[in-house]
Amino acid sequence: MAVKAMVFIDGGWLYRNRGILFAKLGEENFEIDYAKLPKLFCEDVANFLDEDCSLIRTNYFGTIPSARSGFNTSKQYAFYDFLEKNCGYETEIHEVEVGTDENWIKMSLAASMMFYAAQPGTFDVAVLIGDDPDYAPILRRVRLLGKRVQIVGVHTSDGKNPPAATTLANRSCVSDFPFLYIDDHAEDVRLVRALVKRICKHCGREEETTWAGPEFFCSACRGRYRG
Numbered sequence: 001m002a003v004k005a006m007v008f009i010d011g012g013w014l015y016r017n018r019g020i021l022f023a024k025l026g027e028e029n030f031e032i033d034y035a036k037l038p039k040l041f042c043e044d045v046a047n048f049l050d051e052d053c054s055l056i057r058t059n060y061f062g063t064i065p066s067a068r069s070g071f072n073t074s075k076q077y078a079f080y081d082f083l084e085k086n087c088g089y090e091t092e093i094h095e096v097e098v099g100t101d102e103n104w105i106k107m108s109l110a111a112s113m114m115f116y117a118a119q120p121g122t123f124d125v126a127v128l129i130g131d132d133p134d135y136a137p138i139l140r141r142v143r144l145l146g147k148r149v150q151i152v153g154v155h156t157s158d159g160k161n162p163p164a165a166t167t168l169a170n171r172s173c174v175s176d177f178p179f180l181y182i183d184d185h186a187e188d189v190r191l192v193r194a195l196v197k198r199i200c201k202h203c204g205r206e207e208e209t210t211w212a213g214p215e216f217f218c219s220a221c222r223g224r225y226r227g
Contacts, residue, residue: 002052006123007038010130011062012105017154024186033191035087058089061105066095110138117142131168139174148176
């Protein structure tokens with residue numbers, strides 16, 4: 001029987017550390033392949049255990065700063081919609097005031113992980129993408145419930161390991177597998193889009209694009225109706 005893994009993604013942590021992924025490949029920007037991301041680290045678990053690993057669910061936790069003046073929330077909502085409809089994620093998104101996003105995400109992720117860990121047979125391995133040391137207490141308790149934990153972190157911008165105070169890597173009793181670094185897999189998590197022809201939803205014009213979202217607007221319409 002395959003080992004069952006459930007992935008928990010701290011969306012705020014992942015967003016803040018995108019720059020390290022860009023630097024790893026020597027680029028200013030690129031898109032992450034969110035559909036591939038959880039499967040990649042489940043494969044690492046399978047390889048370490050030398051067993052099949054089944055991805056049960058990917059949980060993504062994020063926020064929207066609804067009170068920020070002049071901030072257009074439609075793009076973020078579209079992104080979270082994309083995660084659900086195109087990547088099969090379960091998302092938990094909170095509208096928050098600026099400066100409180102990290103606490104909302106941490107509380108939501110910890111509560112969700114403990115809830116699923118307490119349900120018999122839900123998962124065997126929790127994969128946490130986000131190495132914030134504040135997660136240490138919940139990881140220890142999840143392991144007391146008989147679950148195993150895999151942590152995915154990131155190196156610092158100079159490629160070195162982060163200080164112990166800013167990572168879970170050196171905490172005891174929080175994981176069961178070798179610590180993984182997402183920037184070591186930068187090329188693997190990079191989204192490569194094929195160039196295809198699509199019809200603009202607004203004007204009906206056909207245009208080549210790499211956009212894979214459910215709705216497409218041509219360059220002319222995006223410029224004219226950008227909100």
